[in-house]
Amino acid sequence: MGQTYRWDQVPLRQLPLEARLATFAEVNQGYTYEEAVLEAQRCLQCPSPACQDGCPNGNPIRDFIDLLAEGDLAGAIELDWTRNALPSCTGRVCAWELQCEGFCVMGERGDPIRIGALERFIADWAAENLHLLQLVDTEYRPRAQRVAVVGAGPAGLAVSHFLARKGYPVTVFEAWALPGGVMAYGIPEYVLPQQVIDREVARLEALGVEFRTGVRVGRDLTLDELLQTYDAVFVGTGANEPATLGIPGEELEGVWTAKEFLMRVQASQMADRLADRLPAEEMSPPRVGRRVAVVGAGNTAMDAARTARRLGADEVTVVYRRDEAQSPSRPVEIDHAKTEGVRFQYLVNPVRFLGDEAGRLRAMELIRMELGPPDGSGRPRPVPVPGSEFQMPVDTVIVAVGYAPERELAARGGLATTSWGGLVVDEATGATSRPGVFAAGDCVTGAKTVIHAIAGARRAAEAMERYLEARGAGHAVWPPAPQTRDPQALLRR
Protein backbone atom coordinates (compact mmCIF):
# COMPACT_ATOMS: atom_id res chain seq x y z
CA MET A 1 0.00 0.00 0.00
CA GLY A 2 1.42 3.45 -0.94
CA GLN A 3 2.24 6.11 1.65
CA THR A 4 -0.46 8.69 2.38
CA TYR A 5 0.85 12.24 2.13
CA ARG A 6 -0.76 15.20 3.82
CA TRP A 7 -0.24 17.95 1.28
CA ASP A 8 -1.87 20.75 3.28
CA GLN A 9 -0.11 22.62 6.06
CA VAL A 10 -1.54 22.64 9.56
CA PRO A 11 -2.96 26.19 9.57
CA LEU A 12 -1.08 28.79 11.57
CA ARG A 13 -3.18 30.91 13.90
CA GLN A 14 -2.94 34.67 13.33
CA LEU A 15 -4.20 37.66 15.26
CA PRO A 16 -7.52 38.80 13.73
CA LEU A 17 -7.25 41.94 11.60
CA GLU A 18 -9.40 44.10 13.92
CA ALA A 19 -7.04 43.34 16.82
CA ARG A 20 -3.93 44.03 14.75
CA LEU A 21 -4.39 47.70 14.10
CA ALA A 22 -5.41 48.41 17.68
CA THR A 23 -2.38 46.74 19.26
CA PHE A 24 1.29 45.84 18.80
CA ALA A 25 0.62 42.20 19.81
CA GLU A 26 2.37 39.49 17.80
CA VAL A 27 0.50 38.73 14.56
CA ASN A 28 1.69 35.15 14.03
CA GLN A 29 0.48 33.10 16.97
CA GLY A 30 2.48 29.91 16.35
CA TYR A 31 1.53 26.28 16.89
CA THR A 32 0.32 24.32 19.91
CA TYR A 33 2.16 21.09 20.76
CA GLU A 34 -0.42 18.96 18.92
CA GLU A 35 -0.32 21.19 15.83
CA ALA A 36 3.49 21.27 15.77
CA VAL A 37 3.79 17.47 16.00
CA LEU A 38 1.15 17.01 13.29
CA GLU A 39 2.95 19.43 10.98
CA ALA A 40 6.34 17.80 11.74
CA GLN A 41 4.87 14.39 10.85
CA ARG A 42 4.19 15.66 7.29
CA CYS A 43 7.96 15.88 6.69
CA LEU A 44 9.20 13.27 4.18
CA GLN A 45 12.63 12.98 5.87
CA CYS A 46 14.43 13.33 2.52
CA PRO A 47 17.79 11.53 2.28
CA SER A 48 19.30 14.79 0.93
CA PRO A 49 17.30 17.53 2.65
CA ALA A 50 17.01 20.42 0.22
CA CYS A 51 15.58 22.63 3.00
CA GLN A 52 19.00 22.63 4.66
CA ASP A 53 20.65 23.74 1.41
CA GLY A 54 18.19 26.63 1.35
CA CYS A 55 19.18 27.78 4.86
CA PRO A 56 22.09 30.27 4.85
CA ASN A 57 23.21 28.67 8.14
CA GLY A 58 22.61 25.03 7.08
CA ASN A 59 20.40 24.39 10.13
CA PRO A 60 19.84 20.64 10.88
CA ILE A 61 16.20 20.99 9.84
CA ARG A 62 15.32 17.45 8.80
CA ASP A 63 16.67 15.87 11.97
CA PHE A 64 15.16 18.35 14.44
CA ILE A 65 11.81 17.88 12.70
CA ASP A 66 12.20 14.10 13.05
CA LEU A 67 12.81 14.45 16.81
CA LEU A 68 9.87 16.84 17.13
CA ALA A 69 7.62 14.43 15.22
CA GLU A 70 8.49 11.78 17.84
CA GLY A 71 7.75 14.22 20.65
CA ASP A 72 11.43 14.57 21.70
CA LEU A 73 11.40 18.36 22.11
CA ALA A 74 14.57 18.56 24.22
CA GLY A 75 16.45 16.51 21.60
CA ALA A 76 15.11 18.73 18.82
CA ILE A 77 16.23 22.02 20.38
CA GLU A 78 19.58 20.66 21.54
CA LEU A 79 20.30 19.59 17.98
CA ASP A 80 19.19 22.92 16.48
CA TRP A 81 21.32 24.87 18.96
CA THR A 82 24.46 23.17 17.64
CA ARG A 83 24.13 25.44 14.57
CA ASN A 84 21.43 28.01 15.21
CA ALA A 85 21.97 30.24 18.25
CA LEU A 86 18.59 32.03 18.15
CA PRO A 87 15.87 29.72 16.82
CA SER A 88 13.11 31.60 18.64
CA CYS A 89 14.08 34.68 16.59
CA THR A 90 14.81 33.06 13.20
CA GLY A 91 11.55 31.12 13.62
CA ARG A 92 9.85 34.52 13.57
CA VAL A 93 11.89 36.71 11.22
CA CYS A 94 13.50 34.57 8.50
CA ALA A 95 12.39 34.71 4.87
CA TRP A 96 11.36 31.03 5.00
CA GLU A 97 9.46 31.25 1.69
CA LEU A 98 12.74 32.06 -0.07
CA GLN A 99 15.03 29.94 2.11
CA CYS A 100 14.27 26.58 3.83
CA GLU A 101 10.56 26.33 2.99
CA GLY A 102 11.17 27.51 -0.55
CA PHE A 103 13.38 24.43 -1.08
CA CYS A 104 11.07 21.87 0.63
CA VAL A 105 10.11 19.13 -1.85
CA MET A 106 6.58 18.97 -0.42
CA GLY A 107 6.13 22.39 -1.96
CA GLU A 108 6.39 20.90 -5.44
CA ARG A 109 2.91 19.32 -5.17
CA GLY A 110 1.39 20.76 -2.02
CA ASP A 111 2.38 23.05 0.85
CA PRO A 112 5.97 23.06 2.10
CA ILE A 113 6.51 22.07 5.74
CA ARG A 114 6.16 25.16 7.95
CA ILE A 115 9.77 24.96 9.12
CA GLY A 116 9.86 28.45 10.64
CA ALA A 117 6.84 27.76 12.84
CA LEU A 118 8.29 24.41 13.97
CA GLU A 119 11.63 25.96 14.87
CA ARG A 120 9.90 28.70 16.78
CA PHE A 121 7.80 26.11 18.61
CA ILE A 122 10.75 24.08 19.91
CA ALA A 123 12.66 27.23 20.93
CA ASP A 124 9.68 28.69 22.81
CA TRP A 125 9.15 25.34 24.50
CA ALA A 126 12.82 25.26 25.55
CA ALA A 127 12.59 28.73 27.10
CA GLU A 128 9.92 27.44 29.48
CA ASN A 129 11.05 23.90 30.11
CA LEU A 130 14.80 23.28 30.02
CA HIS A 131 17.12 23.39 33.02
CA LEU A 132 20.66 24.74 33.04
CA LEU A 133 22.43 21.43 32.39
CA GLN A 134 20.51 21.07 29.14
CA LEU A 135 21.72 24.46 27.90
CA VAL A 136 25.42 23.61 27.68
CA ASP A 137 27.25 21.91 24.82
CA THR A 138 28.41 18.30 25.12
CA GLU A 139 32.00 19.70 24.96
CA TYR A 140 31.40 22.04 27.91
CA ARG A 141 34.23 22.50 30.39
CA PRO A 142 35.17 25.57 32.42
CA ARG A 143 37.73 27.61 30.43
CA ALA A 144 40.14 30.22 31.70
CA GLN A 145 40.42 32.41 28.61
CA ARG A 146 38.00 35.31 28.52
CA VAL A 147 36.17 36.65 25.49
CA ALA A 148 34.79 40.15 24.89
CA VAL A 149 31.92 40.65 22.46
CA VAL A 150 31.22 44.12 21.07
CA GLY A 151 27.56 44.54 20.08
CA ALA A 152 24.60 42.51 21.38
CA GLY A 153 22.77 42.02 18.08
CA PRO A 154 22.17 38.58 16.58
CA ALA A 155 25.87 38.22 15.67
CA GLY A 156 27.12 39.08 19.18
CA LEU A 157 24.45 36.97 20.87
CA ALA A 158 25.27 34.04 18.58
CA VAL A 159 29.00 34.14 19.33
CA SER A 160 28.13 34.34 23.04
CA HIS A 161 25.85 31.30 22.66
CA PHE A 162 28.46 29.14 20.93
CA LEU A 163 31.36 30.08 23.23
CA ALA A 164 29.46 30.16 26.55
CA ARG A 165 27.95 26.74 25.81
CA LYS A 166 31.53 25.44 25.56
CA GLY A 167 32.43 27.04 28.89
CA TYR A 168 34.18 30.31 27.90
CA PRO A 169 33.47 33.33 30.12
CA VAL A 170 31.97 35.96 27.81
CA THR A 171 31.36 39.68 28.47
CA VAL A 172 29.17 41.58 25.99
CA PHE A 173 29.54 45.37 25.57
CA GLU A 174 26.47 47.00 24.02
CA ALA A 175 26.07 50.68 23.13
CA TRP A 176 22.27 50.77 23.42
CA ALA A 177 20.22 50.44 26.59
CA LEU A 178 19.24 46.79 26.06
CA PRO A 179 20.76 43.76 24.34
CA GLY A 180 19.25 42.46 21.08
CA GLY A 181 20.56 44.88 18.43
CA VAL A 182 18.14 45.61 15.61
CA MET A 183 15.92 42.81 16.91
CA ALA A 184 15.34 44.92 20.05
CA TYR A 185 15.23 48.49 18.73
CA GLY A 186 14.23 47.98 15.09
CA ILE A 187 12.01 44.96 14.45
CA PRO A 188 8.59 45.72 15.96
CA GLU A 189 6.79 43.83 18.71
CA TYR A 190 4.14 42.44 16.36
CA VAL A 191 6.88 40.59 14.42
CA LEU A 192 9.32 39.75 17.23
CA PRO A 193 8.20 40.48 20.81
CA GLN A 194 10.82 41.87 23.19
CA GLN A 195 9.92 39.09 25.62
CA VAL A 196 11.40 36.56 23.16
CA ILE A 197 14.71 38.46 23.08
CA ASP A 198 14.67 38.83 26.86
CA ARG A 199 14.33 35.06 27.20
CA GLU A 200 17.33 34.48 24.91
CA VAL A 201 19.36 36.99 26.93
CA ALA A 202 18.29 35.28 30.17
CA ARG A 203 19.38 31.93 28.75
CA LEU A 204 22.82 33.36 27.92
CA GLU A 205 23.06 34.92 31.37
CA ALA A 206 22.29 31.52 32.87
CA LEU A 207 25.31 30.25 30.90
CA GLY A 208 27.45 32.93 32.57
CA VAL A 209 27.41 35.62 29.86
CA GLU A 210 27.68 39.12 31.34
CA PHE A 211 25.97 42.04 29.56
CA ARG A 212 27.25 45.62 29.98
CA THR A 213 24.82 47.93 28.21
CA GLY A 214 25.26 51.64 27.53
CA VAL A 215 28.95 51.13 26.65
CA ARG A 216 30.17 52.23 23.21
CA VAL A 217 33.49 50.56 22.41
CA GLY A 218 35.75 52.92 20.48
CA ARG A 219 34.49 55.84 22.57
CA ASP A 220 33.91 54.73 26.19
CA LEU A 221 36.47 51.95 25.97
CA THR A 222 39.11 51.23 23.32
CA LEU A 223 39.73 48.02 21.45
CA ASP A 224 43.29 48.07 22.85
CA GLU A 225 41.91 48.16 26.38
CA LEU A 226 39.70 45.19 25.61
CA LEU A 227 42.64 43.26 24.16
CA GLN A 228 44.63 43.88 27.33
CA THR A 229 41.90 42.28 29.44
CA TYR A 230 40.42 39.64 27.16
CA ASP A 231 42.05 36.82 25.22
CA ALA A 232 39.93 37.37 22.11
CA VAL A 233 37.45 39.98 20.94
CA PHE A 234 34.44 39.58 18.65
CA VAL A 235 33.04 42.63 16.86
CA GLY A 236 29.37 42.45 15.82
CA THR A 237 28.47 46.13 15.61
CA GLY A 238 26.02 45.84 12.72
CA ALA A 239 25.21 48.41 10.04
CA ASN A 240 23.23 51.08 11.79
CA GLU A 241 23.99 54.33 9.95
CA PRO A 242 20.82 55.07 7.97
CA ALA A 243 21.27 56.07 4.33
CA THR A 244 19.54 59.27 3.24
CA LEU A 245 18.08 60.26 -0.13
CA GLY A 246 20.16 63.41 -0.50
CA ILE A 247 17.24 65.40 -1.94
CA PRO A 248 15.91 68.87 -1.01
CA GLY A 249 13.63 69.05 2.04
CA GLU A 250 14.96 66.02 3.89
CA GLU A 251 15.53 68.25 6.95
CA LEU A 252 11.83 69.20 7.22
CA GLU A 253 9.87 68.32 10.35
CA GLY A 254 7.89 65.21 9.51
CA VAL A 255 10.67 63.47 7.53
CA TRP A 256 12.13 60.58 9.54
CA THR A 257 14.74 57.93 8.96
CA ALA A 258 13.20 54.52 9.57
CA LYS A 259 15.82 53.81 12.22
CA GLU A 260 14.91 56.84 14.31
CA PHE A 261 11.17 56.28 13.78
CA LEU A 262 11.18 52.60 14.74
CA MET A 263 13.59 53.14 17.65
CA ARG A 264 11.33 55.81 19.12
CA VAL A 265 8.30 53.53 18.85
CA GLN A 266 10.14 50.57 20.40
CA ALA A 267 11.57 52.70 23.21
CA SER A 268 8.18 54.27 23.93
CA GLN A 269 6.75 50.80 24.46
CA MET A 270 9.49 49.98 26.97
CA ALA A 271 9.53 53.41 28.61
CA ASP A 272 9.14 52.03 32.15
CA ARG A 273 12.09 49.78 31.69
CA LEU A 274 14.28 52.36 29.99
CA ALA A 275 13.35 55.36 32.15
CA ASP A 276 16.77 55.71 33.79
CA ARG A 277 18.73 54.70 30.69
CA LEU A 278 17.49 56.91 27.83
CA PRO A 279 16.59 60.61 27.57
CA ALA A 280 12.82 61.22 27.62
CA GLU A 281 12.77 62.63 24.06
CA GLU A 282 14.06 59.31 22.70
CA MET A 283 11.09 57.52 24.25
CA SER A 284 8.17 59.63 23.07
CA PRO A 285 6.20 57.96 20.25
CA PRO A 286 6.34 59.83 16.91
CA ARG A 287 3.18 61.66 15.77
CA VAL A 288 2.42 60.55 12.24
CA GLY A 289 -0.64 62.46 11.01
CA ARG A 290 -3.18 61.01 8.60
CA ARG A 291 -1.12 60.46 5.45
CA VAL A 292 2.21 58.66 5.63
CA ALA A 293 4.59 57.66 2.84
CA VAL A 294 7.40 55.16 3.32
CA VAL A 295 10.29 55.29 0.87
CA GLY A 296 11.84 51.87 0.11
CA ALA A 297 10.47 48.32 0.07
CA GLY A 298 12.72 46.21 2.30
CA ASN A 299 11.89 44.68 5.68
CA THR A 300 12.54 48.01 7.37
CA ALA A 301 10.08 49.76 5.07
CA MET A 302 7.36 47.16 5.75
CA ASP A 303 7.92 47.50 9.49
CA ALA A 304 7.73 51.29 9.27
CA ALA A 305 4.53 51.16 7.18
CA ARG A 306 2.78 48.63 9.42
CA THR A 307 3.85 50.60 12.50
CA ALA A 308 2.46 53.84 11.03
CA ARG A 309 -0.90 52.09 10.58
CA ARG A 310 -0.84 51.04 14.23
CA LEU A 311 -0.04 54.62 15.25
CA GLY A 312 -3.27 55.73 13.60
CA ALA A 313 -2.34 56.84 10.05
CA ASP A 314 -5.29 56.26 7.66
CA GLU A 315 -3.36 56.30 4.41
CA VAL A 316 0.03 54.63 4.39
CA THR A 317 1.74 54.30 1.00
CA VAL A 318 4.98 52.51 0.27
CA VAL A 319 6.78 54.15 -2.66
CA TYR A 320 9.48 52.13 -4.39
CA ARG A 321 11.59 52.89 -7.45
CA ARG A 322 11.54 49.29 -8.71
CA ASP A 323 8.56 46.90 -8.97
CA GLU A 324 7.13 44.37 -6.52
CA ALA A 325 9.09 41.44 -7.96
CA GLN A 326 12.34 43.19 -6.96
CA SER A 327 11.23 44.20 -3.49
CA PRO A 328 13.83 42.97 -0.99
CA SER A 329 11.27 42.46 1.78
CA ARG A 330 10.13 39.08 3.11
CA PRO A 331 7.03 38.05 1.14
CA VAL A 332 5.09 37.46 4.37
CA GLU A 333 5.73 41.07 5.45
CA ILE A 334 4.33 42.39 2.17
CA ASP A 335 1.24 40.19 2.61
CA HIS A 336 0.73 41.40 6.17
CA ALA A 337 1.19 45.04 5.10
CA LYS A 338 -1.41 44.67 2.33
CA THR A 339 -3.86 42.94 4.69
CA GLU A 340 -3.39 45.79 7.15
CA GLY A 341 -4.33 48.35 4.50
CA VAL A 342 -0.89 49.59 3.38
CA ARG A 343 -0.89 50.74 -0.28
CA PHE A 344 1.98 50.32 -2.71
CA GLN A 345 3.14 52.59 -5.53
CA TYR A 346 5.87 50.99 -7.59
CA LEU A 347 8.22 52.59 -10.15
CA VAL A 348 8.22 56.01 -8.49
CA ASN A 349 11.03 57.87 -6.72
CA PRO A 350 10.96 61.02 -4.55
CA VAL A 351 12.83 64.03 -5.95
CA ARG A 352 12.07 66.60 -3.22
CA PHE A 353 10.03 67.23 -0.10
CA LEU A 354 7.91 70.36 0.19
CA GLY A 355 7.25 72.17 3.45
CA ASP A 356 4.97 74.90 4.79
CA GLU A 357 6.16 78.21 6.22
CA ALA A 358 6.75 76.65 9.62
CA GLY A 359 9.16 74.11 8.12
CA ARG A 360 6.70 71.21 8.37
CA LEU A 361 6.40 68.65 5.61
CA ARG A 362 3.24 69.01 3.49
CA ALA A 363 3.95 67.12 0.24
CA MET A 364 6.42 65.00 -1.64
CA GLU A 365 7.31 65.34 -5.32
CA LEU A 366 7.93 62.06 -7.12
CA ILE A 367 9.06 61.06 -10.59
CA ARG A 368 7.91 57.95 -12.44
CA MET A 369 10.52 55.33 -13.27
CA GLU A 370 10.83 52.60 -15.88
CA LEU A 371 13.02 49.54 -15.82
CA GLY A 372 16.13 49.55 -17.99
CA PRO A 373 18.99 47.07 -18.51
CA PRO A 374 20.38 45.24 -15.42
CA ASP A 375 22.52 47.22 -12.95
CA GLY A 376 25.38 46.00 -10.74
CA SER A 377 22.91 44.05 -8.57
CA GLY A 378 21.68 42.08 -11.60
CA ARG A 379 18.21 43.64 -11.32
CA PRO A 380 16.72 45.91 -14.01
CA ARG A 381 17.93 49.45 -13.39
CA PRO A 382 15.15 51.94 -12.57
CA VAL A 383 15.43 54.96 -14.90
CA PRO A 384 13.49 58.25 -14.41
CA VAL A 385 10.85 59.09 -17.04
CA PRO A 386 11.52 62.75 -18.01
CA GLY A 387 8.64 65.14 -17.32
CA SER A 388 6.63 62.62 -15.26
CA GLU A 389 6.91 64.44 -11.91
CA PHE A 390 3.82 64.62 -9.70
CA GLN A 391 3.05 65.61 -6.12
CA MET A 392 1.63 63.55 -3.26
CA PRO A 393 0.28 65.32 -0.14
CA VAL A 394 1.83 63.77 3.01
CA ASP A 395 2.07 64.52 6.73
CA THR A 396 4.94 62.16 7.44
CA VAL A 397 7.62 60.48 5.32
CA ILE A 398 9.75 57.63 6.61
CA VAL A 399 12.93 56.97 4.63
CA ALA A 400 13.96 53.30 4.63
CA VAL A 401 16.59 53.01 1.90
CA GLY A 402 19.42 51.13 3.60
CA TYR A 403 22.11 51.20 6.24
CA ALA A 404 25.92 51.33 6.37
CA PRO A 405 28.32 50.34 9.18
CA GLU A 406 29.47 53.05 11.55
CA ARG A 407 33.20 53.72 11.08
CA GLU A 408 34.39 54.98 14.47
CA LEU A 409 35.32 51.70 16.14
CA ALA A 410 37.21 50.41 13.09
CA ALA A 411 39.08 53.68 12.62
CA ARG A 412 40.10 54.02 16.27
CA GLY A 413 40.75 50.32 16.69
CA GLY A 414 42.97 50.05 13.60
CA LEU A 415 40.72 47.53 11.83
CA ALA A 416 40.96 47.37 8.02
CA THR A 417 37.73 48.34 6.25
CA THR A 418 36.31 48.34 2.74
CA SER A 419 35.48 51.57 0.90
CA TRP A 420 31.89 51.44 2.25
CA GLY A 421 33.04 50.88 5.84
CA GLY A 422 32.58 47.10 6.16
CA LEU A 423 35.21 45.27 8.22
CA VAL A 424 37.66 43.26 6.12
CA VAL A 425 37.75 39.68 7.42
CA ASP A 426 38.88 36.26 6.34
CA GLU A 427 35.64 34.78 5.01
CA ALA A 428 36.06 31.33 6.57
CA THR A 429 37.05 32.49 10.06
CA GLY A 430 35.91 36.08 10.54
CA ALA A 431 39.51 37.01 11.49
CA THR A 432 40.03 40.77 11.08
CA SER A 433 43.29 42.55 10.29
CA ARG A 434 44.14 42.55 14.04
CA PRO A 435 45.21 39.28 15.64
CA GLY A 436 42.72 38.10 18.23
CA VAL A 437 39.89 40.24 16.84
CA PHE A 438 37.12 38.53 14.89
CA ALA A 439 33.98 39.94 13.31
CA ALA A 440 30.72 38.93 11.59
CA GLY A 441 27.20 40.12 10.86
CA ASP A 442 26.11 43.30 9.15
CA CYS A 443 29.36 45.13 10.04
CA VAL A 444 31.10 42.70 7.66
CA THR A 445 28.46 41.92 5.03
CA GLY A 446 26.53 45.19 4.98
CA ALA A 447 22.83 45.11 5.92
CA LYS A 448 21.60 41.51 5.53
CA THR A 449 19.52 39.26 7.76
CA VAL A 450 19.46 37.66 11.19
CA ILE A 451 20.29 34.18 9.90
CA HIS A 452 23.22 35.50 7.85
CA ALA A 453 24.56 37.22 10.99
CA ILE A 454 24.22 33.96 12.95
CA ALA A 455 25.97 31.98 10.20
CA GLY A 456 28.96 34.36 10.18
CA ALA A 457 29.07 34.40 13.97
CA ARG A 458 29.05 30.60 14.14
CA ARG A 459 32.06 30.40 11.82
CA ALA A 460 33.82 33.11 13.84
CA ALA A 461 33.09 31.33 17.16
CA GLU A 462 34.58 28.11 15.80
CA ALA A 463 37.68 30.00 14.67
CA MET A 464 37.93 31.85 17.99
CA GLU A 465 37.89 28.55 19.83
CA ARG A 466 40.72 27.24 17.65
CA TYR A 467 42.60 30.51 18.16
CA LEU A 468 42.19 30.34 21.94
CA GLU A 469 43.21 26.70 22.08
CA ALA A 470 46.30 27.35 19.95
CA ARG A 471 47.19 30.33 22.10
CA GLY A 472 46.71 28.40 25.32
CA ALA A 473 49.05 25.69 24.08
CA GLY A 474 51.62 28.37 23.25
CA HIS A 475 51.74 28.10 19.46
CA ALA A 476 49.96 31.16 18.22
CA VAL A 477 50.37 30.80 14.45
CA TRP A 478 46.95 32.33 13.98
CA PRO A 479 44.96 33.96 12.47
CA PRO A 480 45.52 33.69 8.70
CA ALA A 481 45.91 37.05 6.95
CA PRO A 482 42.53 38.47 5.90
CA GLN A 483 41.78 38.21 2.22
CA THR A 484 41.26 41.50 0.47
CA ARG A 485 37.78 41.36 -0.97
CA ASP A 486 36.03 43.31 -3.66
CA PRO A 487 33.57 45.55 -1.78
CA GLN A 488 31.24 45.72 -4.77
CA ALA A 489 31.00 41.94 -4.78
CA LEU A 490 30.12 42.10 -1.08
CA LEU A 491 27.38 44.62 -1.72
CA ARG A 492 25.85 42.51 -4.46
CA ARG A 493 25.46 39.40 -2.28
Ligand SMILES: Cc1cc2nc3c(=O)[nH]c(=O)nc-3n(C[C@H](O)[C@H](O)[C@H](O)COP(=O)(O)OP(=O)(O)OC[C@H]3O[C@@H](n4cnc5c(N)ncnc54)[C@H](O)[C@@H]3O)c2cc1C
Ligand atom coordinates in the same frame (compact mmCIF):
# COMPACT_ATOMS: atom_id res chain seq x y z
C1 LIG B 1 13.69 47.57 10.85
C2 LIG B 1 14.44 46.34 10.45
C3 LIG B 1 13.72 45.18 10.19
C4 LIG B 1 14.39 44.02 9.86
N1 LIG B 1 13.67 42.89 9.65
C5 LIG B 1 14.32 41.73 9.43
C6 LIG B 1 13.59 40.51 9.28
O1 LIG B 1 12.36 40.50 9.30
N2 LIG B 1 14.30 39.37 9.11
C7 LIG B 1 15.67 39.35 9.11
O2 LIG B 1 16.26 38.27 9.02
N3 LIG B 1 16.38 40.49 9.21
C8 LIG B 1 15.74 41.67 9.37
N4 LIG B 1 16.46 42.83 9.48
C9 LIG B 1 17.93 42.77 9.39
C10 LIG B 1 18.55 42.22 10.68
O3 LIG B 1 17.93 42.82 11.79
C11 LIG B 1 20.05 42.46 10.69
O4 LIG B 1 20.61 41.86 9.54
C12 LIG B 1 20.69 41.86 11.94
O5 LIG B 1 20.15 42.43 13.11
C13 LIG B 1 22.20 42.06 11.92
O6 LIG B 1 22.74 41.58 13.12
P1 LIG B 1 24.11 42.18 13.71
O7 LIG B 1 24.31 41.49 15.02
O8 LIG B 1 25.16 42.08 12.69
O9 LIG B 1 23.84 43.73 13.91
P2 LIG B 1 22.78 44.56 14.78
O10 LIG B 1 21.51 43.85 14.95
O11 LIG B 1 22.77 45.90 14.15
O12 LIG B 1 23.47 44.67 16.20
C14 LIG B 1 24.64 45.42 16.38
C15 LIG B 1 24.69 45.90 17.82
O13 LIG B 1 25.96 46.49 18.08
C16 LIG B 1 25.76 47.67 18.85
N5 LIG B 1 26.91 48.53 18.63
C17 LIG B 1 27.23 49.21 17.50
N6 LIG B 1 28.40 49.85 17.66
C18 LIG B 1 28.82 49.56 18.91
C19 LIG B 1 29.98 49.92 19.65
N7 LIG B 1 30.93 50.70 19.12
N8 LIG B 1 30.10 49.46 20.91
C20 LIG B 1 29.14 48.66 21.47
N9 LIG B 1 28.03 48.28 20.79
C21 LIG B 1 27.88 48.72 19.53
C22 LIG B 1 24.45 48.24 18.33
O14 LIG B 1 23.87 49.11 19.29
C23 LIG B 1 23.64 46.96 18.11
O15 LIG B 1 22.93 46.61 19.28
C24 LIG B 1 15.81 44.02 9.77
C25 LIG B 1 16.53 45.20 9.98
C26 LIG B 1 15.85 46.35 10.31
C27 LIG B 1 16.63 47.61 10.53
